[in-house]
Amino acid sequence: MTEFWHRAGPVLTMILLLVALWYAAAVALNAAWAKDKAARANMSLSFSELVADTMSQEKPLLPAPHQVVKEIYNTTVLKKITSKRSLIWHGWITLSATLLGFAFGTALGILLAIGIVYSRAMDMSVMPWVITSQTIPILAVAPMIIVVLNAVGVSGLLPKAIISMYLSFFPIVVGMVKGLRAPDQMQLDQMRTWNAGGATTFWKLRLPRSMPYLFASLKIGIAASLVGAIVGELPTGAVAGLGARLLAGSYYGQTIQIWSALICAAVLAAGLVALIGLIERITLRKMGMLQ
Amino acid sequence: MSETVISAKNLSLTFQTNDGPVHALKDINLEINKGDFISFIGPSGCGKTTFLRVMADLETPTSGTIEVNGMSASEARMKRAYGYVFQAAGLYPWRTIGGNIRLPLEIMGFDKADQAERVARVLELVELSGFENKFPWQLSGGMQQRASIARALAFDADILLMDEPFGALDEIVRDHLNEQLLKLWARTEKTIGFVTHSIPEAVFLSTKIVVMSPRPGRISDVIESTLPRDRTLDIRETQEFADIAHRVREGLRAGHAYD
Amino acid sequence: MxxxxxxxxxxxxxxxxxxxxxxxxxxxxxxxxxxxxxxxxxxxxxxxxxxxxxxSPILLPPPSSIALRFATSLPILWGDFVQTFIKGAISGYIIGCGAAFLTAIAVDRSDFLKRGLLPIGNFVAALPIIGMAPILVMWFGFDWQSKAAVVVIMVFFPMLVNTVTGLGAQDVIQRDLMNTYGASYWQRLMKLSLPAAMPFIFNGLKICTTLALIGAIVAEFFGSPIRGMGFRISTEVGRLSLDMVWAEITVAALAGTAFYGTVALIEKAVTFWHPSQRN
The missing domain is CATH 1.10.287 (Helix Hairpins)
Incomplete structure (x- = not known):
């Protein structure tokens, strides 16, 4: 128990502090509008009235946390999942594109990494470009992919998944190449002394050794996939998905809606990363790489 | 010759771990005289390194007292009473050899000219003149350890505390450095506390050998060396050397060091 | 054929x-x-x-026509580059990384703060922060200030986490050595913690170059004046003149690589002593 508090205590304190800061900022930012409104009505506000007003505006500059929580509750629990106003529905649309793209990106990334590790020519030709591409803001390509694919009649899930795939692909290639190359010369020589072939070395040594690297890059990859899916929802004009909620919210100044979509995206990202972390722990423990 | 520089009285240190308390040191009583070369020998877990760290105020004893130069260990540390040499050279890779030796001098506020003079002097002492502008990673392990000794000598503390400084080096290099260390000790007349797990090394270097044993960490024998202060590696072939080494070995066995 | x-x-x-x-x-x-x-x-x-x-060039223009478009619209591309990269990305990068660096040094003195902030920092670094863009555009207006604000928030946490990790990265002997010298906090910071943290700090700085550019470009999708790389990409996509989009992407790629390369060069000069930089 003390161990738990030792670890969680500081984090919980920080979170409480952040929520308090959020409330304070909400009061500070929304006060101008509240005063303005009161002045037009020829009223003067007492401090407590002012605070109450800053936390109950319809389009505040910064909604108070409880307003966002209420909005999330309204749009998840109280709405039917099939409803276009249900956050779960929008979240699912984004999630499905994320997962589809992530799956493709992971598969392609691992295949390319294997090619790079086993072919000198591929290593020298492709690897510098993969590394360079990490320094390029690939996300900027997103709108073009959406629109071009739309023009040839592909729309909906697939274009977004392609962006997600593209974003998760590069970190996975880089991490997997590092992982497959992680066995040291002594371990490789050991395999040679047993006269193990390329395939055996791959399955018994390189692949197991690369697992920690793979999981580390999977976590980066899934977070990137989600960002890709959200940004991919922008150019189609606010149709569906969390990105669309963000865009629609910003068109109409619906700040509470923006924040609830944002929190939902954050929860989704945290959940996905945590899920991979869980799989990582189980896998590594089974392989004896973790106590 | 009999002036006491370090004295420990009823010194105990207990670490609290998840598996219960560990008695690293229990009821240690020891006096170290000025100009002594004292070795601490014993199996791992006997508290020899911990004792050295207590002298240096890197660990705080649970009970008992430790005095260095007539002050508490922490006062002595603040007054920079000793130079400390660790198991590894611990040189800063972003500083040259000269820069590493200058580090304590900068911290202690020596002026620039004095710094340069001292760096040159201690580099010469450890036979590294000409390597001042090399980086540590361009030097061999033995040279790095010599540089770390120079760093400990640079600010002229009377006491030199060395924690298995040559443990990671091969035997040929180690023999050479042992000989050099004796010469340096003779020239500078420092008091040296030296932790080792090698019996020949302890016998060859010391005027006094402290044999320690584990669980709880304690002193099981203190052996005054009868060897002359001025010695060369050949002394290891003499009967006198073999006798002292034998007594150390007996002391280690008596302390159940091998169980 | x-x-x-x-x-x-x-x-x-x-x-x-x-x-x-x-x-x-x-x-x-x-x-x-x-x-x-x-x-x-x-x-x-x-x-x-x-x-x-x-x-059809509406789907995929050939490289030659992209190059032609690039060469003929240099003034527009330059204007967009200044608006997005110099004004938005760089200023946000400097403010964000600088603030994170100072925060890290302050946090490093308190174990409580470190244990509280590191998990949160790691958590936030994995979130789709780019989604904050519409809010910041609402707060700071359409011009580059809101883009810089997006960049500040995007780079802050990765930089914070890396710097805090770096400040704890000295080995035990190096720390004990400072104890034996009776060194003060500032001496310790300047002579040991900061130099030892440099490889981590530069790792953070390199990650942040890409994030800064992404933040500045994508934030423009949520509103901008009529210049900027993100603005140009989204409007030219709408007009289906893809050669211009590709030209703009080329600029983004060049800028990103050059930015990263510059930071990597400075890193090489500063952390020449680190095993990864020695040949």
Whole structure:
């Protein structure tokens, strides 16, 4: 128990502090509008009235946390999942594109990494470009992919998944190449002394050794996939998905809606990363790489 | 010759771990005289390194007292009473050899000219003149350890505390450095506390050998060396050397060091 | 059809050349030549396929027309570059990384703060922060200030986490050594913690170069004045003039690589002593 508090205590304190800061900022930012409104009505506000007003505006500059929580509750629990106003529905649309793209990106990334590790020519030709591409803001390509694919009649899930795939692909290639190359010369020589072939070395040594690297890059990859899916929802004009909620919210100044979509995206990202972390722990423990 | 520089009285240190308390040191009583070369020998877990760290105020004893130069260990540390040499050279890779030796001098506020003079002097002492502008990673392990000794000598503390400084080096290099260390000790007349797990090394270097044993960490024998202060590696072939080494070995066995 | 055949022929020849080069003796020249040949081959294959299969330029313009567009619209591209990269990305990068650096040094003194902030920092670094863009555009207006604000928030946490990790990265002997010298907090910070943290700090700085550019460009999708790389990309996509979009992407790629390269060069000069930088 003390161990738990030792670890969680500081984090919980920080979170409480952040929520308090959020409330304070909400009061500070929304006060101008509240005063303005009161002045037009020829009223003067007492401090407590002012605070109450800053936390109950319809389009505040910064909604108070409880307003966002209420909005999330309204749009998840109280709405039917099939409803276009249900956050779960929008979240699912984004999630499905994320997962589809992530799956493709992971598969392609691992295949390319294997090619790079086993072919000198591929290593020298492709690897510098993969590394360079990490320094390029690939996300900027997103709108073009959406629109071009739309023009040839592909729309909906697939274009977004392609962006997600593209974003998760590069970190996975880089991490997997590092992982497959992680066995040291002594371990490789050991395999040679047993006269193990390329395939055996791959399955018994390189692949197991690369697992920690793979999981580390999977976590980066899934977070990137989600960002890709959200940004991919922008150019189609606010149709569906969390990105669309963000865009629609910003068109109409619906700040509470923006924040609830944002929190939902954050929860989704945290959940996905945590899920991979869980799989990582189980896998590594089974392989004896973790106590 | 009999002036006491370090004295420990009823010194105990207990670490609290998840598996219960560990008695690293229990009821240690020891006096170290000025100009002594004292070795601490014993199996791992006997508290020899911990004792050295207590002298240096890197660990705080649970009970008992430790005095260095007539002050508490922490006062002595603040007054920079000793130079400390660790198991590894611990040189800063972003500083040259000269820069590493200058580090304590900068911290202690020596002026620039004095710094340069001292760096040159201690580099010469450890036979590294000409390597001042090399980086540590361009030097061999033995040279790095010599540089770390120079760093400990640079600010002229009377006491030199060395924690298995040559443990990671091969035997040929180690023999050479042992000989050099004796010469340096003779020239500078420092008091040296030296932790080792090698019996020949302890016998060859010391005027006094402290044999320690584990669980709880304690002193099981203190052996005054009868060897002359001025010695060369050949002394290891003499009967006198073999006798002292034998007594150390007996002391280690008596302390159940091998169980 | 001739174009397609020619392109494939060229591709095959170049593949053979590269395999030959890669399996031969490796020199500095081959290490540059092989990826360059690969890149050039891809461009020629692209050009050949687009021409040979007469793919509509609305879908995929050939490299030659992108290059032409690039050359003829230099003033526009330069204006967009200044708006997005210099004003938005760089200023946000400096403010964000600077603030994170100072926060990290403050946090490093307190174990409580460190244990509280590190997990939160790691958590936030994985979130789709780019989604904050519409809010910040609402707060700071359409011009570059809101883009810089997005960049500040995006780079802050990765930089914070890396710097805090770095400040704890000295080994035990180096720390004990400072104790034996009775060094003060500031002496410790300047002579040990900061130099030892430099590899981590630069790792953070390098990650943040890409994030800064992404943040500045994507934030423009949520509203901007009528210039900027993100603005140009989204409007030209709407007008289906894809050669301009590709030209803009080329600028973004060049800027991103140059930005990263510059930071990497400074890193090489500062952390020359680190095993990863020594040859």
């Amino acid at each position: 001739k174009w397609v055949l020619l392109a494939f022929l060229f591709w095959l020849v170049m593949c053979a050349v590269n395999v030959r080069l890669a399996n031969g003796v490796q020199t500095r020249l081959t290490r540059v030549l092989v990826p360059t040949l690969f890149g050039v081959t891809l461009l020629i294959l692209w050009e050949g396929l687009v021409r040979g299969l007469s793919i």
